[in-house]
Amino acid sequence: MSTKYNESPFLYKRRPTREVKVGDVGIGGKNPIRVQSMITSNTRDTEESISQIKDLIQVGSEIIRLTVPSQADADNLPNIRKRMKELGLHVPLVADIHFTPQVALKSVEWVEKVRINPGNFADKKKFDVYEYTDQEYEEELERIEEVFTPLVLRAKELGVAMRIGTNHGSLSDRIMNRFGDTPLGMVESALEFIKIAERNSYKDIVVSMKASNPQVMIHAYRLLVSRFYELGMDYPLHLGVTEAGDGTDGRIKSAIGIGALLEDGLGDTIRVSLTEDAVHEIPVAIELVKKYNQLWLATEKAENGFKNPNQNEREFIQISNQSNLKEFRDPFAYSRFYSRETNADGLLFGDGNPVRVETTYPFLAESTSETILSDIQKNAKSGRIPDLIHFQIQTEMDLLVASEMTKLGRFPLPISITLSSDLQKDYEGHLEEIYKFQKWNIPISQHYLESQESFEGILEIVTRFAKDKRSVEWMFGANELNLVPIVLKETQKRNIQNVCFSLKNADLIQIRTLAYHLRESDYAIVLHWQSEDWDDLLYSSSIQVGGSLLDGIGDLVRIEHHESPIDSLYLSFDILQATRLRLTKTEYISCPSCGRTMFDLQTTTAKIKEKTSHLKGVKIAVMGCIVNGPGEMADADFGYVGAGIGKVHLYKGKEIVRKGVPESEAPDQLIELIRENGMWTDPE
Ligand code: SF4
Numbered sequence: 001m002s003t004k005y006n007e008s009p010f011l012y013k014r015r016p017t018r019e020v021k022v023g024d025v026g027i028g029g030k031n032p033i034r035v036q037s038m039i040t041s042n043t044r045d046t047e048e049s050i051s052q053i054k055d056l057i058q059v060g061s062e063i064i065r066l067t068v069p070s071q072a073d074a075d076n077l078p079n080i081r082k083r084m085k086e087l088g089l090h091v092p093l094v095a096d097i098h099f100t101p102q103v104a105l106k107s108v109e110w111v112e113k114v115r116i117n118p119g120n121f122a123d124k125k126k127f128d129v130y131e132y133t134d135q136e137y138e139e140e141l142e143r144i145e146e147v148f149t150p151l152v153l154r155a156k157e158l159g160v161a162m163r164i165g166t167n168h169g170s171l172s173d174r175i176m177n178r179f180g181d182t183p184l185g186m187v188e189s190a191l192e193f194i195k196i197a198e199r200n201s202y203k204d205i206v207v208s209m210k211a212s213n214p215q216v217m218i219h220a221y222r223l224l225v226s227r228f229y230e231l232g233m234d235y236p237l238h239l240g241v242t243e244a245g246d247g248t249d250g251r252i253k254s255a256i257g258i259g260a261l262l263e264d265g266l267g268d269t270i271r272v273s274l275t276e277d278a279v280h281e282i283p284v285a286i287e288l289v290k291k292y293n294q295l296w297l298a299t300e301k302a303e304n305g306f307k308n309p310n311q312n313e314r315e316f317i318q319i320s321n322q323s324n325l326k327e328f329r330d331p332f333a334y335s336r337f338y339s340r341e342t343n344a345d346g347l348l349f350g351d352g353n354p355v356r357v358e359t360t361y362p363f364l365a366e367s368t369s370e371t372i373l374s375d376i377q378k379n380a381k382s383g384r385i386p387d388l389i390h391f392q393i394q395t396e397m398d399l400l401v402a403s404e405m406t407k408l409g410r411f412p413l414p415i416s417i418t419l420s421s422d423l424q425k426d427y428e429g430h431l432e433e434i435y436k437f438q439k440w441n442i443p444i445s446q447h448y449l450e451s452q453e454s455f456e457g458i459l460e461i462v463t464r465f466a467k468d469k470r471s472v473e474w475m476f477g478a479n480e481l482n483l484v485p486i487v488l489k490e491t492q493k494r495n496i497q498n499v500c501f502s503l504k505n506a507d508l509i510q511i512r513t514l515a516y517h518l519r520e521s522d523y524a525i526v527l528h529w530q531s532e533d534w535d536d537l538l539y540s541s542s543i544q545v546g547g548s549l550l551d552g553i554g555d556l557v558r559i560e561h562h563e564s565p566i567d568s569l570y571l572s573f574d575i576l577q578a579t580r581l582r583l584t585k586t587e588y589i590s591c592p593s594c595g596r597t598m599f600d601l602q603t604t605t606a607k608i609k610e611k612t613s614h615l616k617g618v619k620i621a622v623m624g625c626i627v628n629g630p631g632e633m634a635d636a637d638f639g640y641v642g643a644g645i646g647k648v649h650l651y652k653g654k655e656i657v658r659k660g661v662p663e664s665e666a667p668d669q670l671i672e673l674i675r676e677n678g679m680w681t682d683p684e
Helices: 046-059 071-087 101-107 134-158 173-179 183-199 214-231 247-263 278-303 311-320 366-379 396-407 428-434 452-467 478-493 508-518 534-550 565-578 601-612 666-676
Strands: 019-022 025-028 034-038 063-067 093-097 113-116 161-167 205-210 342-344 347-349 356-361 388-393 415-419 439-443 471-477 499-504 524-530 556-560 587-590 619-623 638-642 647-652 655-662
Touching: 019 161, 034 278, 046 063, 046 071, 046 278, 071 093, 071 101, 093 101, 101 113, 101 134, 113 134, 134 161, 134 173, 134 183, 161 183, 173 183, 183 205, 183 214, 205 214, 214 247, 214 534, 247 278, 247 508, 247 534, 247 565, 278 534, 342 471, 356 366, 356 565, 366 565, 388 396, 388 556, 396 415, 396 428, 415 428, 415 471, 428 452, 439 452, 452 471, 452 478, 471 478, 471 524, 478 499, 478 508, 499 508, 508 524, 508 534, 524 534, 534 556, 534 565, 556 565, 587 601, 601 619, 601 638, 601 666, 638 666, 647 666, 655 666
Parallel strands: 034 063, 063 093, 093 113, 113 161, 161 205, 356 388, 356 556, 388 415, 415 439, 439 471, 471 499, 499 524, 524 556, 587 619, 619 638
Antiparallel strands: 019 025, 342 347, 638 647, 647 655
């Protein structure tokens, strides 16, 4: 199978697609990446639906979806349309359909797009285990074609678009039995429906491959696009991480999954699914697409030749000029990029060690060690404590004090340092102090490389340093990738073992290029992102650091917000949690809720989190309805699923173990269930 899944893994280029019109909003083609959301009201409630549509338009949603679970909901669509017209609300609507082909046929008359889920459009989910013969499988496909074709023909006739939206958690029994619960199964599930549509010459299709686990989702989209290249299909993609949850965790998961694919040049419209009011989803979506829509604008201008390029355009020219490197990974499955074990005085990173966390604290002499000790105590139980402390040493006096404190054992953890540019100029004069630290981060300023002599000098010291089990980090700026091969060659020539490399504030494609350069030398890689703007740090590090980790790249994470070391420490661990590379807290999978939800999902999720957030590594799903909830809970250990007004079913894995529990008792019964299964620990 070809490994081609985008235009290039080493330079940014948005994948060309056909344009699909959703009303007057184009998706794919020459259009920017569109942002969209979904209202959570009951579709039969016209006024509430209108109020939510109005709010979403106001925050910038370009397309709006609503759930249409029954004939009665479909019957109310004309009223919603009429009211929208009266109020001058102009936005394309999408009808979300599960299990009900007849409802789809009714809805298609009143919307600009219909979303169907191939896992349940014509199949009931029974979780049956059954080996289908080829003939039985074919017969199933014929049955689906019969049910699906009328919708295709009517959509074609009306000029209505369609999203074929596969979800990891709701694959049909037929797909599950043949392909398993895998990205391949997700792709095949969508292709079966696309092929039926194409047999009817209908191509106004957008495709999605959502999962609550960003890793599964990224692999499924890449695999889908690789099949599209093989089959000559050019359908636009709708990106989303489903059941991402709320708050920072929901934003991080969404940024990793959606952002990593946008970096790959994939994605034409996105929806961020949060267990929060829908209006909160759009600002996050806008933040995620911002950079890529600027790049898209630059692409448009590039086609006509840049005149006086601005900063973004210059960056665009730079990344577009990178040479064509060869793929060196399997982009469809996770595998850790191999790096040698590196030792910073007993702290091992690289090779089979977990990805380590390095946290930057301001160096304030005496008070620094107190702050670090108090942060360690606070987080000891969860294990969310730094593996390595990093100081940026500004003055000679600070260097002396810090090295003295290190010598006296005043820091409870290994320390790494970076010297200010003034101190770097005389590293030889400060060698005695530098030598007391376990890791020395050396920014590759022109200062070292400007003469062969100064470069030789530092290489000699690094050789000695590394031999004594102190590690050295060669630090490059994101735009200094061209210097990596020069330093690498000399490092290898001297057989220096204990060094690692980093690129500060680098995009995923740049980090991938660094890994490409290091693929034979196997030096460990530090993922380093710094910003004093918290939102920028949250989204950029989630996309670039999280995306790199899911590419299997990165041995040590250093995320810096100088004013708040503790928050950057938590952010590092939250990214590791979302990539599932290091679990230090409970994992929640909660749906965004919709018109099918029978309880206040946000309050319930908050209540459950309050009682269970100390359960390291346990996965708990909180889902709004019995129709899609059980299928969409993915690999949760326990499920809390709405089963009618005031009633909840509790699940252990995919099995219902307590039925119709009154809502008021359900959180406590969930705890009992976790306890019975030996996964409960009392909070501190
Ligand atoms: S699981 Fe949640 S979002 Fe999905 S259909 Fe049910 S209530 Fe709606």
